[in-house]
Amino acid sequence: MTAPVEARRLTKRYGTLTAVDSLDLRVEAGEVYGFLGPNGAGKTTTLRMLLGLIRPTSGAVRLFGRAPGRLDGVGALIEGPGFYPYLSGRDNLRVMARHAGVGPGRVAAVLDQVELTGRAGDRCATYSLGMKQRLGVAAALLKDPRLVVLDEPTNGLDPAGLADMRLLVRRLGAAGCTVLLSSHLMTEVQELCDRVGVIAGGRLVAESTVAELRGEPGLRLVAEPLEDAAERARRLLGERAVQVTDGALRLTVSPERAAEVNAALVGAGIAVSELRADERSLEEAFLALTSGASRA
Missing domain, CATH: 3.40.50.300 (P-loop containing nucleotide triphosphate hydrolases)
Known part of the structure; x- marks a missing residue:
């Protein structure tokens, strides 16, 4: 057609x-x-x-x-x-x-x-x-x-x-x-x-x-110490699934795995203060796509 x-x-x-x-x-x-x-x-x-x-x-x-x-x-x-x-x-x-x-x-x-x-x-x-x-x-x-x-x-x-x-x-x-x-x-x-x-x-x-x-949904994680949390998360989820951003971790993984992630970190003695579903808004995607062109 x-x-x-x-x-x-x-x-x-x-x-x-x-x-x-x-x-x-x-x-x-x-x-x-x-x-x-x-x-x-x-x-x-x-x-x-x-x-x-x-x-x-x-x-x-x-x-x-x-x-x-x-x-x-x-x-x-x-x-x-x-x-x-x-x-x-x-x-x-x-x-x-x-x-x-x-x-x-x-x-x-x-x-x-x-x-x-x-x-x-x-x-x-x-x-x-x-x-x-x-x-x-x-x-x-x-x-x-x-x-x-x-x-x-x-x-x-x-x-x-x-x-x-x-x-x-x-x-x-x-x-x-x-x-x-x-x-x-x-x-x-x-x-x-x-x-x-x-x-x-x-x-x-x-x-x-x-x-x-908007990209894949994921998890936002705030924990102390952050470096240990990142290392433990990488062992569990893989290197590419973990990003450190704004004093927190962004985990590219299904939100359904939140309990598994929490148990692994707490079991390793890491203090988890926040763990929630995190999905990039269209506005965030838009700004990421257009910021370079706008500066040019």
Whole structure:
């Protein structure tokens, strides 16, 4: 099956500045793909090239096997949504629907999908930021797309708005829609996405599932004397399974072996003051992947 999104060696230069550098990207049908990176990493530039809004300096893009241009089957919210402030939410969508050649019945359907039917008759000037973001998603859904591209859809939202947007993205994914979601917020990506691509300095530095990026679960151990604890743990678990970090031991081993580790150390006369499951957060993985590129 042709992938909804495929980019090969995608590059964008502005004079001497390389915003995106030889980026390869593939989003499979039906998945929620998180495009993760710090501000200024090249996320929005990449999405604009994918949609044909700007031309790449070099490289190729295919959406459902076609070069970007006519965005059949594609809906997008790039940067912030823009609406006529003195028109209602419903009338703004009606204007867009006419331009897109979409029947008027679709307006009511997408308003219901983003849960704005009750405020659809109010002027956009009275909408909160979260409501405007949801109306932007409604506009992206007007053509009943198979692929939805959302650029930082949770920017500036309060906790209630964040929860609403998460629920909306989950519903899109559950309905079989392919979602390409850019963000710099770890929680959103960790909770919503099937796979993640991490971009830093214009380059794709990692691509994997969230679980694989976070790495294997393990144990955190605080004991005295630490050097003796490390030596005893290495004998039990192997040299590569034991790391000394921040005055503690990080043991790359199943948390189910905690009792075995504790018994071995206590039996050797080592005082164990802390032994708990330790799993690297997506934020820790992200910082490890992007710190070198950010410094460069």
